[in-house]
Amino acid sequence: MSRPIVATINTAALRQNLAIARQAAPNSRVWSVVKANAYGHGLDRVWSSLSDTDGFALLNLEEAILLRERGWKKPILLLEGFFHADELEILDRYRLTTSVHSNWQIKALAEAELTAPLDIYVKMNSGMNRLGFQPEQIGNVWHKLRALPNVSEMTLMAHFAEAEKNEGIIAPMARVEHVAEGLECPRSLANSAATLWHQQTHFDWVRPGIILYGASPSGHWQDIAGTGLKPVMTLTSEIIGVQNLKQGDGVGYSSLYRASGEQRIGVVACGYADGYPRHAPTGTPVMVDGVRTRTLGAVSMDMIMVDLTPCPQAGIGTRVELWGDTVKIDDVAGAAGTVGYELMCALAPRVPVDVS
Numbered sequence: 001m002s003r004p005i006v007a008t009i010n011t012a013a014l015r016q017n018l019a020i021a022r023q024a025a026p027n028s029r030v031w032s033v034v035k036a037n038a039y040g041h042g043l044d045r046v047w048s049s050l051s052d053t054d055g056f057a058l059l060n061l062e063e064a065i066l067l068r069e070r071g072w073k074k075p076i077l078l079l080e081g082f083f084h085a086d087e088l089e090i091l092d093r094y095r096l097t098t099s100v101h102s103n104w105q106i107k108a109l110a111e112a113e114l115t116a117p118l119d120i121y122v123k124m125n126s127g128m129n130r131l132g133f134q135p136e137q138i139g140n141v142w143h144k145l146r147a148l149p150n151v152s153e154m155t156l157m158a159h160f161a162e163a164e165k166n167e168g169i170i171a172p173m174a175r176v177e178h179v180a181e182g183l184e185c186p187r188s189l190a191n192s193a194a195t196l197w198h199q200q201t202h203f204d205w206v207r208p209g210i211i212l213y214g215a216s217p218s219g220h221w222q223d224i225a226g227t228g229l230k231p232v233m234t235l236t237s238e239i240i241g242v243q244n245l246k247q248g249d250g251v252g253y254s255s256l257y258r259a260s261g262e263q264r265i266g267v268v269a270c271g272y273a274d275g276y277p278r279h280a281p282t283g284t285p286v287m288v289d290g291v292r293t294r295t296l297g298a299v300s301m302d303m304i305m306v307d308l309t310p311c312p313q314a315g316i317g318t319r320v321e322l323w324g325d326t327v328k329i330d331d332v333a334g335a336a337g338t339v340g341y342e343l344m345c346a347l348a349p350r351v352p353v354d355v356s
């Protein structure tokens with residue numbers, strides 16, 4: 001028998017989550033964001049469950065080429081654009097839509113020899129100060145790009161830094177409105193949070209990512225609990241050891257937890273080398289045999305310890321859910337001071353994956 005840890009990918013949940021994203025923005029087309037190997041779920045594993053989408057948005061040429069080789073004919077958007085001018089030949093060959101966020105990319109597009117013009121997304125910096133042209137540059141950039149024979153359809157793109165907050169979109173939306181006034185162009189602005197919570201941001205294409213995988217863009221599961229979104233990844237393992245503690249006994253490295261009395265604990269085959277967050281403190285929620293309990297002490301590379309007080313029937317071989325349908329990844333991430341995004345992306349290659 002192999003080590004009992006496994007990540008299960010629920011493809012029905014993926015389909016359902018895409019349908020929910022679509023219902024949230026019924027008049028927009030949907031870029032399903034599958035960067036970072038589909039947020040750690042495995043692009044090759046999940047893309048066909050999302051094939052109702054209008055397009056896939058990602059970063060790596062390798063991922064884009066994989067989708068084309070699997071037969072995906074509809075649009076693919078490179079969210080960070082091309083990184084070197086010589087990649088334009090590949091964008092041309094595979095018909096990839098690219099974001100354009102810097103002047104050198106305009107020059108490269110002007111000088112490239114393509115077989116047919118490319119669709120582009122002109123990226124505006126709407127206040128996040130990550131990628132994109134300043135609002136006052138957009139008019140000029142737009143007209144330069146519009147004049148290039150290598151450029152076909154143009155869309156204005158921006159990204160929100162704080163769309164999970166009610167007021168978070170006000171200033172960036174004002175900047176976008178101001179710029180878009182004279183251009184009369186298609187727009188793509190909305191990430192998951194804006195797709196769910198800010199209808200006025202939807203426009204032509206929305207770009208949901210995290211909600212497709214069934215976690216909350218705010219980091220709080222309660223914020224999406226009523227939407228029908230369903231966790232896609234379930235990480236399970238088993239108890240492989242049991243210890244009976246006496247008062248004062250320490251647990252794990254640095255004895256970060258000490259028993260205040262007699263206590264039965266289980267040892268779970270899952271550690272930070274599997275992608276479980278090392279910063280998860282004592283008290284992080286975990287399901288053992290269908291009962292909610294808590295972790296105890298430090299997370300080690302290959303194991304964590306859990307409190308068996310609420311589940312005395314549990315023993316070696318008992319199933320443990322680290323996150324999934326019942327323990328939400330948002331809750332584990334919150335306890336560990338991070339977000340569901342990071343935990344999904346950090347699922348380690350050594351964890352076997354089942355597709356259901």
Ligand SMILES: *Cc1c(COP(=O)(O)O)cnc(C)c1O
Pocket residue numbers: 033035079159190191192193207208209210211217
């Ligand atoms: C990652 C990303 C998204 C998706 O963000 P979520 O919060 O996962 O919905 C959308 N747009 C851009 C530009 C991104 O980089």
